Amino acid sequence: MVTLPSQKKPITLDTFLRGVWEENPVFVMLLGLCPALAVTNSAINAIGMGGATIVVLLGSSALVSLLRNAIPKQVRIASYIVIIATFVTIVDYAIHALSLDLYNALGAFIQLIVVNCVILGRAESFASKHRITKSLVNALGVGVGFTFALLCVGSVREILGSGTLFGFPLFGESFQPWVVMVLPPGGFFVTGGWLLVFAWLKERKQRKVLEQKEALHAA
Amino acid sequence: MTSEANLSAAQAPIPPMPSPVALIRTLGLIAMIAGLLVVLAYQLTDPIIKEKELLALEEAVFRVIPGIDEKTATRVSYVLSADGLKRLDDKSAADANLFAVYDSSGKLVGLAMQGAAQGYADVVHTLFAYDPKCQCIDGLTILKSTDTPGFGDKKTVEGNAKFMANFKDLAVKVTADKSGIAHPVETVKHGTKTEPWQVDAMSGATFSSRGIGNGLRAITDQLVPLIQQHLSELESIPKTEVSN
Numbered sequence: 334m335v336t337l338p339s340q341k342k343p344i345t346l347d348t349f350l351r352g353v354w355e356e357n358p359v360f361v362m363l364l365g366l367c368p369a370l371a372v373t374n375s376a377i378n379a380i381g382m383g384g385a386t387i388v389v390l391l392g393s394s395a396l397v398s399l400l401r402n403a404i405p406k407q408v409r410i411a412s413y414i415v416i417i418a419t420f421v422t423i424v425d426y427a428i429h430a431l432s433l434d435l436y437n438a439l440g441a442f443i444q445l446i447v448v449n450c451v452i453l454g455r456a457e458s459f460a461s462k463h464r465i466t467k468s469l470v471n472a473l474g475v476g477v478g479f480t481f482a483l484l485c486v487g488s489v490r491e492i493l494g495s496g497t498l499f500g501f502p503l504f505g506e507s508f509q510p511w512v513v514m515v516l517p518p519g520g521f522f523v524t525g526g527w528l529l530v531f532a533w534l535k536e537r538k539q540r541k542v543l544e545q546k547e548a549l550h551a552a
Numbered sequence: 553m554t555s556e557a558n559l560s561a562a563q564a565p566i567p568p569m570p571s572p573v574a575l576i577r578t579l580g581l582i583a584m585i586a587g588l589l590v591v592l593a594y595q596l597t598d599p600i601i602k603e604k605e606l607l608a609l610e611e612a613v614f615r616v617i618p619g620i621d622e623k624t625a626t627r628v629s630y631v632l633s634a635d636g637l638k639r640l641d642d643k644s645a646a647d648a649n650l651f652a653v654y655d656s657s658g659k660l661v662g663l664a665m666q667g668a669a670q671g672y673a674d675v676v677h678t679l680f681a682y683d684p685k686c687q688c689i690d691g692l693t694i695l696k697s698t699d700t701p702g703f704g705d706k707k708t709v710e711g712n713a714k715f716m717a718n719f720k721d722l723a724v725k726v727t728a729d730k731s732g733i734a735h736p737v738e739t740v741k742h743g744t745k746t747e748p749w750q751v752d753a754m755s756g757a758t759f760s761s762r763g764i765g766n767g768l769r770a771i772t773d774q775l776v777p778l779i780q781q782h783l784s785e786l787e788s789i790p791k792t793e794v795s796n
Contacts, residue, residue: 419585422590
């Protein structure tokens with residue numbers, strides 16, 4: 334098997350942080366938008382879905398990484414899907430056993446984690462090429478980044494749509510909930526708003542780098 | 553340099569295609585690992601899930617029937633059909649279609665029955681309290697609903713005092729020969745309720761209201777005449793052996 338230079342790189346904080354910020358699956362890569370829009374009508378649901386995705390990411394990345402030399406590339410996608418579906422089924426049972434309310438709230442979207450492209454993307458582009466420790470660190474970073482994005486969307490939708498955060502009321506009884514925010518259109522509005530914020534932050538960073546380069550050049 | 557690299561890459565030997573047996577063996581190995589993990593997870597979680605579902609159902613039964621002292625009350629699960637009344641043990645409570653709650657002296661406090669019908673997004677699962685004395689529905693709780701948040705979900709429905717008032721003294725009287733319901737439950741458009749057996753739909757959530765009303769109609773049509781026929785057996789806590 335050919336060893337790529339990137340495979341030899343040691344595990345650094347960047348291995349973890351890249352998935353959280355620089356390559357955030359929702360706000361930067363625009364992956365896994367289906368659960369990001371569908372189940373984020375409350376912060377608790379967002380954390381539940383994020384947690385479930387982290388467990389599936391860790392389990393599937395570990396197994397794919399362990400079996401990477403045994404899986405021929407001709408059957409790799411089929412193998413990855415079976416591995417991911419296994420961990421999704423385990424998480425489905427676990428959430429059902431832990432909290433009936435959360436299980437009912439997340440509904441079919443737990444089973445739909447199987448087709449979340451964030452997970453298949455990690456298996457194909459990272460876990461199948463790296464050792465288990467590095468794959469786990471990377472998967473954890475991406476999972477935390479995904480949960481962070483879901484929490485950002487879910488918190489804003491719950492605050493505006495229900496006047497609560499994690500179920501605790503924030504405003505007085507006179508507050509009129511902005512119901513559209515907990516409905517599907519609200520998911521699009523809030524995700525669009527967060528994408529604007531991230532695009533603005535990225536542009537500002539690029540502008541600063543450019544200004545620094547120009548200042549150095551002038552000096 | 554780049555063209556040299558491309559040339560050497562093009563000349564690199566193509567890895568041989570694995571044999572079909574090797575591919576099947578790999579997939580078989582992965583499927584076996586997957587099967588083992590799934591079965592292990594199922595074995596570990598299934599008893600916990602069943603216990604939690606039973607607890608949730610028990611809580612819902614105690615919540616929906618008014619005037620219960622939870623500390624002293626006893627819940628009994630039954631299957632009621634044309635073949636008769638059969639008591640179930642706690643392990644089989646999920647198969648029950650009728651729940652009775654008795655006070656500390658063994659006297660019947662109230663009955664509860666589960667309804668299910670298509671709502672807006674999916675089937676709405678409900679639990680109704682039935683008072684056999686007044687032959688009326690005396691409470692509603694939503695067991696499971698995936699209808700639109702803010703319109704037809706559990707929190708919104710149970711928080712809608714006007715809609716919930718429909719399920720207090722809602723008439724489900726049986727005919728004189730106890731063979732059927734005199735006036736089956738009917739869901740009507742918001743603000744058009746005129747009869748005591750009608751359910752006034754929620755404004756903006758007509759499909760969810762119909763789901764709840766249709767579930768109630770189906771279960772009352774089926775069970776209420778049978779309850780009235782077996783009322784003497786239900787009135788005091790049974791001392792007979794339970795069946796699995």
